[in-house]
Amino acid sequence: MARRHLTPQDWSTAALRAMARGGVAAVSVNALAGELGATRGSFYWHFADRDALLTAALEMWEQDHTAALISELGDIADPKQRLTALFSTALGEEHINGLEPAIVAHADHPAVAPVLRRVTERRLAYLTDLYTDLGLAAAPARRQAVTTYAAYLGWLELRRSACDIVPEVATTGLVATAALDHLITELARGR
Template sequence: MARGRVTREDWTMAALRALARGGVAAVSVDALAGELDITRGSFYWHFKDREALLVAAVEFWEQRATADLIARLESIDDPREKLREGFGVALGAEVIPGLEPALVAHADHPAVAPVLTRVIERRISFLAGLYVETGLTAAVARRQAVVAYAAYLGWADLRRAAAGVVPEVAAEGTRGRAALKHLIDQLTDVR
């Protein structure tokens, strides 16, 4: 990034990229200032301290990766199509590769834990509601939502840790697209 005015969003995105690369410990004000090609003084225009940056970053992720996606899906009438579209976005190409597994790995961190808990609860609740709309009972829909969410987390973790061993988890290429379609078919073909 060129020197110039750096926004709060620039800092939060840099923090999320660092978190994805190296976990919470990698979110260093000095390292992020270097990445953004600015002095660390800019940081204090936007945040009180590193903890405030971590909270802002994970809340930004919550908004973009959960609330915004759910809002976008609300415009689709058919619940199965909502599921297909949602899974396609969630399981497709990552905006910040490795971010979700990194966040889950730091589920006990005080800045991450409450946001991650809210995200998981909201995502599973949303999925369960869609599965109810497809005709499943509430209990079965909840179980299916948990299974679907576990598949999502596993897919993200495989992509991060073993893409060379399991190339099907890559969003690109014929094998990747076929495997992704197969997974989405499995998650949406419920009766």
């Protein structure tokens, strides 16, 4: 039976899944090779070492979950609709459950820190621009952006750590849908 050739993206996705499960320490070349049904040689074909994999995985997360999303939203002219689409996407179904809180939890790790800083700066700048487009002056727009981003991070952390006692943050169900709609309405007001 022929083996499938793994790409750097395959390894990076596996690294992000491992990180979501157990943090940076869970990103182990041996464990990932076993999970992917590959050899360590396959890993070293693509990456010099584990740190190179961590960097590639985090940069892929940055591209897919920040740059690409911002680019997709650029087609929506109305800022309120853009904000609503952003919240619906960002707080909807997660591609890798618990990934964002796991990344934030390792903000001081040398591989995580620079990527997380870029992502945070870009997201806050984007949110500030959206709130400015909604009519807020620069300082209130920035405050609303920070509040919104804190709500986003808190929502995902509650989903990861306490979904059983806070069903409102789940990704499915009537209670979750109503809670998400309420949050989007509140955050889109942009006071």
